[in-house]
Amino acid sequence: MAPKAKVNPKPSPAPPPPAAQSAPIEDLFSALHRHTQNFEYERAAKVADQVLAIAPGDEDALRCKVVALIKSDAIDKALSAIQGSRHLPIDLRFYEAYCLYRQNKLHEALEAIDGQERNSMILQLESQIFYRLGKMDACMESYEKIQRFKIDSLDIKTNIIAALVAAGRSPEVQGTMDALKVKASSNFELAYNYACSLIETKKYADAGQQLLSARRIGQEMLMEEDYADDEIETELAPIAVQLAYVHQLQGQTQEAIEVYMAIINRNLSDASSLAVATNNLIALRGTKDVSDSLRRLDRLIEKGAGAKQFQIANGLDVKLSTRQKESLYSNRLLLLLQANRMDQARELISALPEMFPDSVTPVLLQAALLVREKKVAKAEEILLLYADRFPDKSKPVFLARAQIAAAAGHFQISVDSLSKITDIQNMPATVATLVSLQERMGDSGGANAVLNSAIEWWKNAMTEENKLDLIMQEAASYKLNHGREEEAFQLYEKLVKSRGNIEALLGLVMTAAHTNLEKAELYEKQLRPLSGLKQMNAENLEKTPGAKHVEGTHTMRVEVSEDVKKAKTKKRKRKPRYPKGFDPANPGPPPDPERWLPKRERSSYRPKRKDKRSQVRGSQGSVVREKHETATTATSVSSDIGPSTKSNQGISSSSKSGSQKATTHEQPKASSKSKKKSRK
Numbered sequence: 001m002a003p004k005a006k007v008n009p010k011p012s013p014a015p016p017p018p019a020a021q022s023a024p025i026e027d028l029f030s031a032l033h034r035h036t037q038n039f040e041y042e043r044a045a046k047v048a049d050q051v052l053a054i055a056p057g058d059e060d061a062l063r064c065k066v067v068a069l070i071k072s073d074a075i076d077k078a079l080s081a082i083q084g085s086r087h088l089p090i091d092l093r094f095y096e097a098y099c100l101y102r103q104n105k106l107h108e109a110l111e112a113i114d115g116q117e118r119n120s121m122i123l124q125l126e127s128q129i130f131y132r133l134g135k136m137d138a139c140m141e142s143y144e145k146i147q148r149f150k151i152d153s154l155d156i157k158t159n160i161i162a163a164l165v166a167a168g169r170s171p172e173v174q175g176t177m178d179a180l181k182v183k184a185s186s187n188f189e190l191a192y193n194y195a196c197s198l199i200e201t202k203k204y205a206d207a208g209q210q211l212l213s214a215r216r217i218g219q220e221m222l223m224e225e226d227y228a229d230d231e232i233e234t235e236l237a238p239i240a241v242q243l244a245y246v247h248q249l250q251g252q253t254q255e256a257i258e259v260y261m262a263i264i265n266r267n268l269s270d271a272s273s274l275a276v277a278t279n280n281l282i283a284l285r286g287t288k289d290v291s292d293s294l295r296r297l298d299r300l301i302e303k304g305a306g307a308k309q310f311q312i313a314n315g316l317d318v319k320l321s322t323r324q325k326e327s328l329y330s331n332r333l334l335l336l337l338q339a340n341r342m343d344q345a346r347e348l349i350s351a352l353p354e355m356f357p358d359s360v361t362p363v364l365l366q367a368a369l370l371v372r373e374k375k376v377a378k379a380e381e382i383l384l385l386y387a388d389r390f391p392d393k394s395k396p397v398f399l400a401r402a403q404i405a406a407a408a409g410h411f412q413i414s415v416d417s418l419s420k421i422t423d424i425q426n427m428p429a430t431v432a433t434l435v436s437l438q439e440r441m442g443d444s445g446g447a448n449a450v451l452n453s454a455i456e457w458w459k460n461a462m463t464e465e466n467k468l469d470l471i472m473q474e475a476a477s478y479k480l481n482h483g484r485e486e487e488a489f490q491l492y493e494k495l496v497k498s499r500g501n502i503e504a505l506l507g508l509v510m511t512a513a514h515t516n517l518e519k520a521e522l523y524e525k526q527l528r529p530l531s532g533l534k535q536m537n538a539e540n541l542e543k544t545p546g547a548k549h550v551e552g553t554h555t556m557r558v559e560v561s562e563d564v565k566k567a568k569t570k571k572r573k574r575k576p577r578y579p580k581g582f583d584p585a586n587p588g589p590p591p592d593p594e595r596w597l598p599k600r601e602r603s604s605y606r607p608k609r610k611d612k613r614s615q616v617r618g619s620q621g622s623v624v625r626e627k628h629e630t631a632t633t634a635t636s637v638s639s640d641i642g643p644s645t646k647s648n649q650g651i652s653s654s655s656k657s658g659s660q661k662a663t664t665h666e667q668p669k670a671s672s673k674s675k676k677k678s679r680k
Contacts, residue, residue, distance in 0.1 A: 044068040104318045120149045134322035136167030161193040170200035188218030208246045237273035272319040297332045309351040360393045376408045411437045426457040451475040485514045
């Protein structure tokens with residue numbers, strides 16, 4: 001904001017002469033204007049304090065101070081300045097809400113702007129708060145109101161596309177971009193958001209190309225703005241993570257792991273991209289190396305202070321979306337269950353409902369914990385209670401309950417859960433599951449009722465992909481296999497008359513053979529004859545007795561031509577492979593055939609004769625006397641020669657002892673390895 005020079009209308013208690021008062025304030029406002037134009041916000045805040053010291057309560061100076069503090073990221077000081085001026089008739093609620101938004105106090109920020117006129121600035125802040133809270137429908141409503149002001153801002157258009165993708169409305173992105181008259185190549189943020197919409201619509205190849213285009217546009221734009229190489233890499237880190245995610249979705253697991261590891265090892269200053277890369281890498285690993293995955297997640301999740309039991313480390317609570325934080329906590333809980341750390345898992349699951357009150361994930365994770373503790377009935381109970389309490393979120397809950405019950409053998413509970421999901425109840429996969437569950441309970445009538453209900457529903461369904469033929473085909477096959485030939489015949493006949501399906505015609509002939517032979521023969525004529533059966537007479541085949549079974553072994557002699565015999569007897573000659581340096585022309589003496597046998601077992605082995613000259617002869621006293629004389633001689637020699645005798649004794653002892661000799665030869669090897677390590 002560019003401040004204007006003015007004199008505060010409220011004079012101080014002891015005012016100086018008017019001429020002396022106006023001059024310094026005008027100079028201060030001029031300096032304040034100069035600092036804001038030069039983006040020197042810290043100096044601007046100091047000058048604003050000087051103005052407020054002379055003229056307390058000046059509205060322009062106070063607004064300039066608050067904006068300068070916000071621009072210099074001194075959010076706490078800006079909020080203190082706002083709260084300290086509540087007694088003044090100055091409306092600073094917008095700035096207060098923005099400061100609370102920057103502090104991630106989102107609900108307090110919404111309360112601060114409640115009741116204010118919904119101008120473009122308020123709506124932009126409101127949309128950002130809703131986006132961070134994960135309330136995408138409310139966020140899109142705010143952006144729709146902003147468009148009424150006809151503000152031609154590329155940043156707002158970029159945010160609208162991001163909100164559409166986050167709200168799950170990716171198919172609307174292209175139409176919205178056309179309505180906003182903006183292209184994906186306008187900036188790299190918009191290109192990135194458009195690529196995210198392509199990912200949501202499962203156009204992975206197009207998304208990868210769009211991400212590469214976004215990276216190229218971003219490099220060109222940031223280089224023009226004189227960004228350093230490391231700053232460019234940090235700014236484009238989300239694009240690199242998203243490219244790895246595309247590889248992951250395309251099944252290119254190794255490529256995705258390499259990109260994730262490269263991003264993590266570079267340790268970029270973009271903490272949010274590092275967190276997402278770590279989470280995706282852990283999800284890609286699954287149950288492999290659970291301990292390492294837990295260590296990586298423990299660096300991102302730490303114990304909270306005060307009311308918060310857990311929080312995201314490194315200030316990521318502000319940078320990550322609610323969906324991303326929920327994914328981090330969910331993966332950590334699943335890893336704790338895999339590692340069998342039940343106490344830590346219980347502690348974490350108790351904190352999740354308060355952290356994500358609008359999400360269904362906490363109750364699903366709680367059910368997973370109970371199943372791991374073999375409390376299946378309790379898990380089914382809490383899921384049913386949650387579904388009854390929140391009907392709009394009941395679909396994933398009933399699906400989880402059906403899966404848990406089916407795995408535990410509670411087939412009736414599984415059938416009841418699936419039957420309560422009305423929007424998928426008649427889908428082919430759901431119908432097949434219900435029929436299978438009914439069969440496991442031995443209720444073929446219930447399975448038949450499921451099929452009949454699905455057929456009636458698809459007859460009246462107004463959808464592009466009608467599955468009536470598929471359901472009727474499977475229903476007819478089921479009825480035929482379970483003794484309901486009349487019903488199966490009617491279904492097959494309807495399929496043949498409506499579609500002329502060859503499979504339905506085959507089923508109709510098979511069914512009619514049980515119920516009405518005349519119709520079976522009539523429909524059999526519609527089958528196309530097989531080319532290889534024209535020369536065969538069916539009547540003659542019926543008169544033949546067929547193959548006879550002969551007990552015991554029976555050998556059959558088969559005549560083989562001479563060419564085949566020669567081909568079998570002819571063996572392929574392979575060129576022999578000789579050892580390196582071996583000359584087949586001069587092979588030398590043949591190797592010893594007993595070279596693999598121990599020496600004692602070879603025919604050439606001869607035991608060594610004992611040296612009887614070292615045996616002791618004579619009386620015991622003479623031997624002691626000889627030893628004493630030898631020791632005396634050795635002592636006198638050592639006193640004359642000095643320290644060098646130690647080395648001589650060492651050499652002589654090594655020549656006698658094989659183990660000591662081996663030790664001396666092993667020392668140079670150890671030193672050479674240590675040198676190699678030091679060079680590395």
